[in-house]
Amino acid sequence: MAAALGLACLGACGSVTASSGVDMDHLRELGVAPDLVYLVDLPGYEMAEQSMGGVGEEGFGVFYTAPGGRQVELRVDRGAFDDDMCRSTPINLATPPDALVLCIHDEVGWYRMAGDRHEYVAPRGDVLIKLSGGVTDVSRAALKAAVAGARRATGDGKAGTAPPRVPVERGDLPTVGDGAPDNEVGPGG
Secondary structure: OHHHHHHHOOOOOOOOOOOOOOOHHHHHHOOOOHHHOEEOOOOOOEEEEEEEEEEOOOEEEEEEEEHHHEEEEEEEEEOOOOHHHHHHOOOOOOOOOOOOOEEEEOOOOEEEEEOOEEEEEEEEOOEEEEEEEEOOOOOHHHHHHHHHOOEEOOOOOOOOOOOOOOOOOOOOOOOOOOOOOOOOOOOOO
C-alpha cells in the first residue's frame, strides 16, 4: 500500500505552493478532502512531495524521508479509535504483519508498536492522524512531538478558502473487507 501511495502520484505531484509544499488542487483531483491534509514537523526529515496522495475514500498520506533511507509515513483519515481498536488493528507495513500490537494511551493519543514499526495515532474530533516509522528510523519521542504538533495544510496559506470538495467515485474500493482496491481482471481482459 505504501509503495502504491508513492507511485500513484510520482509523476503528478510536481506543482506545489510556496506556503506549504501542498498542491491542494491536485489533491482534490485525487479525491482527498482538503480538511484531511495535515503536515508535521519532524527534525531531520523532509516531506517527500512526490509521495502525496489519497488514502481510502478521502484521506491523505505522505512520506517524510531522512538520509540513509529512513522514512516516516503520515496518514490522515476520518474515523474513531479506542483501546480495543488499538490492539486489534495491525500497524501498516509492520513485519511480521500479524505481530502483537502493544498499546499505550497518553495525552496525545495512542502509542502503538508491533514487530519492527511503531506509530502514534492522534484523534482530533472525527479525524485520525497516524504517524508511523521503523523503530530504528525514528524515536517514540519524535513521533509523539510531531503528531502532537500536526497542523492542517492549506494550498494558499489561508485557512478555510478551499472550494467545496466534489466527491470522486473511485469504484475500485470494496464495501466489505479491508478496503483494499479490487484489482481483479474481468472478462475479456
